[in-house]
Amino acid sequence: AERLSGAVAAAPSELSGSAPAAAAGRILYVVRHAQAEAAAAGQLDRHRPLTAHGRGQAAALAAAVAGGQLAGRPVPVPQLVLASAAVRAEQTARPLAEATGAELWVEPGLYRAGVDDVVELVRLVGAEPAVVAVVGHNPTVEQLVVELAGLAAARQALPGGRGTAAVVVLALPVGSWSQLAPGEAQLLVATRP
DSSP states (O other): OEEETTEEEOOGGGTTSSGGGGGGSEEEEEEEOOOBOOOOTTOOGGGOOBOHHHHHHHHHHHHHHHTTEETTEEOOOOSEEEEESSHHHHHHHHHHHHHHTOEEEEEGGGTTOOHHHHHHHHHTTOSOOSEEEEEEOTTHHHHHHHHHHOHHHHHHHOGGGOOTTOEEEEEEOOSSGGGOOTTOOEEEEEEOO
């Protein structure tokens, strides 16, 4: 793998044909929400909106993904975006869905979900669409990458946690999301706008 301005991308020989890898399996985007405001006095954590910087991160992420390129690598465009119901996650997911034409599902259960909960939700998607994005929170985002791709890939993809608006793209050798299993994912790209 090579590093490109803070990004990690699989070497071309590791991609098995690049972006259209979804034709042979499924592609999962794992996205941490963009930078959020600190909680105001009495404000619930789930109601924290994005900062101006966070809105810029969300817009940059949406534009890059809609353009079919992340870290200089071709990537397929998500057809479905699953987002936590926390304001900051929805504000990260909505521009992504709008820019790509993906359907947006705001899932209240993703707000405090653990890895097993996220995996079960993704399994419920079924056979189609082939490319799905999940927009959520740490530590679950990092733990999900570990669960699906293994510790070595997660360390490569998320050195130091990657921070807000981090995106990891994983290829999964399954014909349906219902077959999603730990340890089978291959890291395609990890970056941050």
